[in-house]
Amino acid sequence: MSAVHQVCTFLVDGYLIGLSTGHVREVLRSQNITRVPLAPPAVSGLINLRGEIVTAIDLRLRLDLEPPAEDRPPMNVVVHKNGAMVSLLVDEIGEVIEVPEEAYEPAPEHLGGVWRDLIRGAFKLPDRLLLMLDLARAIDLNQATGGGQSAHTAPVALPHMEHR
Amino acid sequence: MTEQDNPLEGMEEVIEEFLAESAEGLDQMDNDLIALEADPANHELLASIFRTIHSIKGTCGFFGFSRLESVSHAGENLLSRLRDRELDFSQEIATVLLSLGDAVREMLTAIESANNDGKKDYADLVATLARLAEGPGRADDGAAHGERTSPVRPTAARSEGEPQAAAEIPPEPSAAAAKSAPAPDPTTTAAGLSAAESTIRVDVDILDNLMNLVGELVLARNQILAHSAIQQDPLLTGACQRLNSITGELQQDVMKTRMQPINTIWNKFPRVVRDLAKHCGKQVRIEMEGKETELDKSLIEAIKDPLTHLIRNAVDHGVESPDDRVAKGKSAEGCVSLTAYHGGGQVIIEIADDGAGIDVDRLREKAIALGMITTAQATQMPDQDICRLIFAPGMTTAKKVTNISGRGVGMDVVRTNLEKIGGFIELESKRDRGSTFRIQLPLTLAIVPALLVRSGKENFAIPQGGILELIRMNPDTPGSGIESIHGVPVFRLRGKLLPLIYLHQELNLGAAPQGDQALNIVVLQADTKKFGLVVDAIEDSTEIVVKPLCDLLKALPVYAGATITGDGKVALILDVLGVAKHARLLSEHQERFSDVDAASSLDDHEDRCALIIATTSDGGRIAIPMDSVVRLEEFKRTSLEHTGNRTVVQYGREILPLIELTDLLRERRRKPRLITSDKTSHTNDAVHALVYSVDECSVGVVVDRIQDIVEQCSATQGPPTRKGTLGTIVVNGKITEVFDIAALQREVSTMRKRPKRAAAVGEG
Numbered sequence: 061m062s063a064v065h066q067v068c069t070f071l072v073d074g075y076l077i078g079l080s081t082g083h084v085r086e087v088l089r090s091q092n093i094t095r096v097p098l099a100p101p102a103v104s105g106l107i108n109l110r111g112e113i114v115t116a117i118d119l120r121l122r123l124d125l126e127p128p129a130e131d132r133p134p135m136n137v138v139v140h141k142n143g144a145m146v147s148l149l150v151d152e153i154g155e156v157i158e159v160p161e162e163a164y165e166p167a168p169e170h171l172g173g174v175w176r177d178l179i180r181g182a183f184k185l186p187d188r189l190l191l192m193l194d195l196a197r198a199i200d201l202n203q204a205t206g207g208g209q210s211a212h213t214a215p216v217a218l219p220h221m222e223h224r
Numbered sequence: 225m226t227e228q229d230n231p232l233e234g235m236e237e238v239i240e241e242f243l244a245e246s247a248e249g250l251d252q253m254d255n256d257l258i259a260l261e262a263d264p265a266n267h268e269l270l271a272s273i274f275r276t277i278h279s280i281k282g283t284c285g286f287f288g289f290s291r292l293e294s295v296s297h298a299g300e301n302l303l304s305r306l307r308d309r310e311l312d313f314s315q316e317i318a319t320v321l322l323s324l325g326d327a328v329r330e331m332l333t334a335i336e337s338a339n340n341d342g343k344k345d346y347a348d349l350v351a352t353l354a355r356l357a358e359g360p361g362r363a364d365d366g367a368a369h370g371e372r373t374s375p376v377r378p379t380a381a382r383s384e385g386e387p388q389a390a391a392e393i394p395p396e397p398s399a400a401a402a403k404s405a406p407a408p409d410p411t412t413t414a415a416g417l418s419a420a421e422s423t424i425r426v427d428v429d430i431l432d433n434l435m436n437l438v439g440e441l442v443l444a445r446n447q448i449l450a451h452s453a454i455q456q457d458p459l460l461t462g463a464c465q466r467l468n469s470i471t472g473e474l475q476q477d478v479m480k481t482r483m484q485p486i487n488t489i490w491n492k493f494p495r496v497v498r499d500l501a502k503h504c505g506k507q508v509r510i511e512m513e514g515k516e517t518e519l520d521k522s523l524i525e526a527i528k529d530p531l532t533h534l535i536r537n538a539v540d541h542g543v544e545s546p547d548d549r550v551a552k553g554k555s556a557e558g559c560v561s562l563t564a565y566h567g568g569g570q571v572i573i574e575i576a577d578d579g580a581g582i583d584v585d586r587l588r589e590k591a592i593a594l595g596m597i598t599t600a601q602a603t604q605m606p607d608q609d610i611c612r613l614i615f616a617p618g619m620t621t622a623k624k625v626t627n628i629s630g631r632g633v634g635m636d637v638v639r640t641n642l643e644k645i646g647g648f649i650e651l652e653s654k655r656d657r658g659s660t661f662r663i664q665l666p667l668t669l670a671i672v673p674a675l676l677v678r679s680g681k682e683n684f685a686i687p688q689g690g691i692l693e694l695i696r697m698n699p700d701t702p703g704s705g706i707e708s709i710h711g712v713p714v715f716r717l718r719g720k721l722l723p724l725i726y727l728h729q730e731l732n733l734g735a736a737p738q739g740d741q742a743l744n745i746v747v748l749q750a751d752t753k754k755f756g757l758v759v760d761a762i763e764d765s766t767e768i769v770v771k772p773l774c775d776l777l778k779a780l781p782v783y784a785g786a787t788i789t790g791d792g793k794v795a796l797i798l799d800v801l802g803v804a805k806h807a808r809l810l811s812e813h814q815e816r817f818s819d820v821d822a823a824s825s826l827d828d829h830e831d832r833c834a835l836i837i838a839t840t841s842d843g844g845r846i847a848i849p850m851d852s853v854v855r856l857e858e859f860k861r862t863s864l865e866h867t868g869n870r871t872v873v874q875y876g877r878e879i880l881p882l883i884e885l886t887d888l889l890r891e892r893r894r895k896p897r898l899i900t901s902d903k904t905s906h907t908n909d910a911v912h913a914l915v916y917s918v919d920e921c922s923v924g925v926v927v928d929r930i931q932d933i934v935e936q937c938s939a940t941q942g943p944p945t946r947k948g949t950l951g952t953i954v955v956n957g958k959i960t961e962v963f964d965i966a967a968l969q970r971e972v973s974t975m976r977k978r979p980k981r982a983a984a985v986g987e988g
Contacts, residue, residue: 092792092793092794094682094683094786094793094794094795094796095682096777096780096783096796097682097731097732097733098731098732098780098782099776099777099780100776103776103777105794106786106794106796107794108788108792108793108794111440111443111444111788112771113771113773113774113786113788113794114774115773115774115776115777117776144774144775144776145774146774146776199776200776201776
């Protein structure tokens, strides 16, 4: 019984991060962004996606990583979640890969800070780890760095994918 | 007929239709009944009520909703006897028929949710209906059921439903026909058919989607127009103009599909007023004018609760008890009147009662007690401003005030709910004469006219509704600079201090613009407060499609949404109230009303108004009251067109006829005409026009030059000097004539009488 997952991958500050292809609507080159003054820092701004207004979230800032370099325009991973469209800004788009269920493991308990909230687990690829992003949390900015931790206190460890 | 539990498979659409039609019919019936109470002899109304119940009965029998059928049948029996004038209409019958309507509604709701007509037993209602159908005398004869032959009948109707009762009543052609033929009553057929042929029911989702698509089209058009302006290709320009006008018409028509007459909510009110008046022991009649006034569906939904609240208030607290009214020399019956009409691109709704009005003195005391105003302020504030305090948030929480004044419960909520949809409410109240609430609403929410401004590198849109005026200030102009009070910038606008907010500071946009640039101030009205928003540049005025921000950004009060501009970029829409709150201009109610009393104490209660001072062609000065002017516009002379003997200009989607002020004043010309078909002369300069709205039609009055805008008392000091003027006043030490708007109205009406149409292209 080897269920296979299709994962859309991308690079953020050297990390290989993945999202189930079901969530990803499309992938775009760098877009014109309108800044939103007073918005949370992770919100880069708004982009016009064929007449629809999409909020762009910078994954580097969301994951507490170094801010993106000025000279490298970010790529857009447009995702669909709970009726809202959000674009995740990443460094590079990777391939869509198929990974076996068995290669998945939940994130380690001692993963700290915002990562503990946002990374559900990892697929063990032959040469490196593919970190699976928790999309709902990643685009929920009200669940700030510290606030989310109280949500899962004990090692409940995200049973979500294990039982699939 | 036994109860059928099997779901009506494949009939969903028919049932949906039946539910919708019945619901409409019942609403109509409520109103007809109330009208019938006032005019019991009106046969038309009775026939209409009969038809409603009759068609419900017929259809539900077909579907097998036996409970509903038996209840409506009992009602039909009563109604048919009333219709045949075998019975007289009475208060009691009205009440029972109203509760019949409620019962049918309940069952329809059950059908909608559970596909069956519910479990509730309406035996009592059926019995009452049957008893009333028996004819008068029952109640008067006391307990005696006997003498009229039948203690059997009510019970029979109760236990077995219609067959028995139907047998009792002399055969009614229509009731019998209902079973056999679907179209019993010739009048029903005629009315029903024509409606069915000329209208279709459309899912609101489809209309919403259509509206979104049109919104996209408007944006695409804006982009193409912006592009074609650069290209200067005549072929493209022509095509663009066609695209422009078609898009405009399409937008209007799609908007029309979403329009509903205000009666869709008003028709509930006669019942509300009747029931509440009964409950309070008052006599109140409701009058409605402009039922057919249309506004967008989303707005209709949004104003339903505020309107209901205002009407309940008017009956509950506004209108006095019959005794009090008679003691005051008024008729015992009070009146709540609703008026709706379109004016100035807005919908205006008035709710007036002829009751006690607001007790201003008590309100004033309470406002002082609550610390909203000081005693000194209170004595200076005119009654009108005191009345406005009932919309203040603090007022609503104070129980005592609401008990005494009667008004104020949830008025704050009414106001905020209306403001949320871009509306505005004001109040006028006279002691013992009654109160009038006046609500102004935009026609639609989705597409709004807006001003695009720039601050730093960002463009922002400001809805036109909140904009009072634009000021561009040259830094070299002496004595018109910006002053500051302890670091807070203020600007002297016609002698009054206007607090200023710098947009780039408010939004943390970084460095201030260079000091040597001209300053652009957008004067905005937020709540009761006027303030100036300083921006780097004023870009354009355009129609924008409002798109909501995603949930992530909803928490930011300074934005009302976002839109896509002509160049395809996203621009944020500023929320005027939100910006004022963010700048702490509108934090507490004390501050909110400080503006009011400052103005009133300075004014000495004079009738001050803003006057536009323009030069006349003979070198004189004329003052034009600004409150009647919709906008000031500047047109390129090249854009003027001539049709027949009239000069017009394309203005938005309308054709704006232009009239020279000189012509209105019948002046002798010392200068060439300002608007002339001679294209060779002064082709480059601009024509200044004051845009008026006369009888819902725009008209431009062309003036030579606008000198100034002043604020002062417009009561004339000298007699009229000639036709078209009201008299003379002194403005800034110079004698100035005052323009008489009636002259313009006369001119427009004579213009209308001529065969030519100078009306709007896409009449809105």
